Amino acid sequence: MISKEIPASLTTKQILELYHQMWLIRYFDEKVDEFFARGAIHGTTHLCVGQEATAAGACFVLAEEDKITSTHRGHGHCIAKGADVNRMMAELFAKETGYCKGKGGSMHIADVDRGNLGANGIVGGGIPIAVGAALTSKMKDLGYAVLCFFGDGAANEGSFHEALNLASIWKLPVVFFCENNQYGMSGPVKEMVNIENIGDRASSYGIPGRIIEGNDLFAVMEATGEAVERAKAGEGPTLIEAKTYRWKGHSKSDAKKYRTKEEEQYWRKEKDPIALLAVRIINDELATNDELEALQLQAKKQIEDAVEFAEKSPAPSLATLELDVYA
Amino acid sequence: MNTKDMTYSEAIRDAISLKMRTDEDVFMLGEDIGVYGGAFGVSRGLIEEFGPERIRNTPISESGIAGAAVGAALTGMRPILELQFSDFITIATDQIINQAAKIRYMYGGKGKVPMVLRTPGGSGTGAAAQHSQSLEAWMAHIPGLKVVQPSSAYDAKGLLISAIEDDNPVIFYEHKLLYGMKEPVPEDLYRIPLGKAVIKKEGTDVTVIATSVMVHKALEAAKLLEAEGIEVEVLDPRTLVPLDEASIIASVSKTGRVVIVHEAVKRAGFGAEIASVIVESDAFDFLDAPIERLGGKAVPIPYNPELEKHAVPQVSDIVEAVKRTLQRGKEV
Structure with missing residues (x-):
């Protein structure tokens, strides 16, 4: 497989930044995985290794004022929406300098001021919230769009149906972006959904549905860009289904008994989103292998720095326990 | 202040109108709140004054509309969500309990969810088991929510004004048997602070x-x-x-x-x-x-x-x- 052709509107600089960002996402989650395995951080986490193209590609087309809602598997969305990896890592380390001052952890990182309305620990919980944020945009004529991430599992929640119906009757500026990574925890999408494509559900809401190769950065950018444009033009929501794959287990305690090693190897070897991008960049002679390696190392170093920042940060004081329950 | 005899439901409507006239961010959403005027007639006449954008008639989707209220509140609006019967809060609870109540704390003190969920509770109308419950203790148990239960027209108006102006999610329990109860209520805007017996x-x-x-x-x-x-x-x-x-x-x-x-x-x-x-x-x-x-x-x-x-x-x-x-x- 090779990725789609690079859109003419993209500069080489932008492409290389995206390549770097995808490595940043991958190293962030691999580092988190390593720390959880060692028991160095507690709680649980859900990693998006292997899904970097959906986060990077979809968020790339957003303007600064556009908003996102994210999921329990949300570190990539967060980074792609411009979050500071130091503060993200500090949150996972339960430190005061974290995005949530150590009170949220992996599943609740948010940066409301910069348009990240938050990850969500409830499957499908963020979908109606995205609709509400889009309603604000419409009622106050603010012009922003909302990009709503959710997974194949969430597409079977009632909130999915209610939210898509609401957004479609009100023609709200929201893009429903389904990252179909093939499994809702252990449940294979083929056993949990009776149709081939979740994207086909769009027709029951009278909105466009797109089914795309989620590991192809440019396919993601193209479909999301079009949907965002449509949303901002007042034409209403779009449902995008991006086929992808999570390399790791559902959460930290997952023996992955529900799938085969062969399947995992296929996605890793044939459809690694970062490798696909690298091949395209080299083919198009936009950078050398050495230059790409330098970007990769830069990302790795940033994550190591983030760990250092997190480790050195203070824990929240016990005096903060009862703060911020109410505004 | 001039007073006027108002029923409990007129007093609630009056509070909504007064706030909607002065604050563009306040709007209402709920099932059958438009020309029908709401299941108990509380929003009667509001769509004529404020239009369908701000008196937003919704599909029967309690979870969806509760979530839409949360998302709108989180991005700067002050939604008033009407649920026809407080029993239906069961269908909206994820959005109220897991989302609205916790967002500010989970996010480390960032963001706020200034919304009011108005809903009638209580028995006495022959509506039987799924339309007559009083579930306020559930909501009172959840940190991050405020819970209001007005017993008179005067209290309902003053408390609702405060609830709309509050920066937190407020569950506002009305009672079906009180809607028709009348007493003199000031015509102007006044507030009864939340937390004052x-x-x-x-x-x-x-x-x-x-x-x-x-x-x-x-x-x-x-x-x-x-x-x-x-x-x-x-x-x-x-x-x-x-x-x-x-x-x-x-x-x-x-x-x-x-x-x-x-x-x-x-x-x-x-x-x-x-x-x-x-x-x-x-x-x-x-x-x-x-x-x-x-x-x-x-x-x-x-x-x-x-x-x-x-x-x-x-x-x-x-x-x-x-x-x-x-x-x-x-x-x-």
Whole structure:
């Protein structure tokens, strides 16, 4: 497989930044995985290794004022929406300098001021919230769009149906972006959904549905860009289904008994989103292998720095326990 | 301030109109709130004044519209969400409990969710088990929510203004049997702070702490007891969260005897919380008799009118409880 052709509107600089960002996402989650395995951080986490193209590609087309809602598997969305990896890592380390001052952890990182309305620990919980944020945009004529991430599992929640119906009757500026990574925890999408494509559900809401190769950065950018444009033009929501794959287990305690090693190897070897991008960049002679390696190392170093920042940060004081329950 | 006789539902409508006229961010969403005027007629006429954008008629999607309210609130609006019956909060609970109540805390003090969920609770209309519950104790249990239960038109208006202006999610429990109840209400905007109880009738012998429709039953009971020379003080907390503990403690310290009455099922009802507040406070030393707690029977609300009536406390139950508390414990 090779990725789609690079859109003419993209500069080489932008492409290389995206390549770097995808490595940043991958190293962030691999580092988190390593720390959880060692028991160095507690709680649980859900990693998006292997899904970097959906986060990077979809968020790339957003303007600064556009908003996102994210999921329990949300570190990539967060980074792609411009979050500071130091503060993200500090949150996972339960430190005061974290995005949530150590009170949220992996599943609740948010940066409301910069348009990240938050990850969500409830499957499908963020979908109606995205609709509400889009309603604000419409009622106050603010012009922003909302990009709503959710997974194949969430597409079977009632909130999915209610939210898509609401957004479609009100023609709200929201893009429903389904990252179909093939499994809702252990449940294979083929056993949990009776149709081939979740994207086909769009027709029951009278909105466009797109089914795309989620590991192809440019396919993601193209479909999301079009949907965002449509949303901002007042034409209403779009449902995008991006086929992808999570390399790791559902959460930290997952023996992955529900799938085969062969399947995992296929996605890793044939459809690694970062490798696909690298091949395209080299083919198009936009950078050398050495230059790409330098970007990769830069990302790795940033994550190591983030760990250092997190480790050195203070824990929240016990005096903060009862703060911020109410505004 | 000029006053006007208003029903409970007119007072609620008045609060909504006054806020919507002055604050563009306030809007209403809910099922059948448009030309139909809402299941209990509370929003009647509002769509004519404010239009369908701000009086937003929704599909029957309690989870979806609750979530839309959360998302709108998080991005700068002040939505007022109407649920037709408070029983339907069960369908919206993920958005209320897991999202609205927790967002600010989970996000480390960033973001706020200034929304009001208005919904009628209570029995007495023959609507049976799925349209008659009083589930306020559930909501009062959740950190991050505020819970309001007005018992009169005057309180409803002033409390709703405060709830709309509050920066937190507020669950505003109306009562179906109160909608038609009339009293003089100021025409202008006024506020009753959340967390301030009111003494509905002063007395010296026994404090009856009652919520929502039970306030009226307590007042009736007090009148009957007055004829027998028993002076009952009726205290209405008005908001369960925040709870005006100081006023409760002060009243109980004065009278030394307490009857707590609510319509919700007694078991694990909010009355248990109020009783605990009293016995954990200095008022404990002033108690002359065990606390009497009245609440609904532990049954789903039945359809038959006589069964329905007996599922929740009546005036006679309050009268008897007051007399029991006077007979028990130390001499008056």
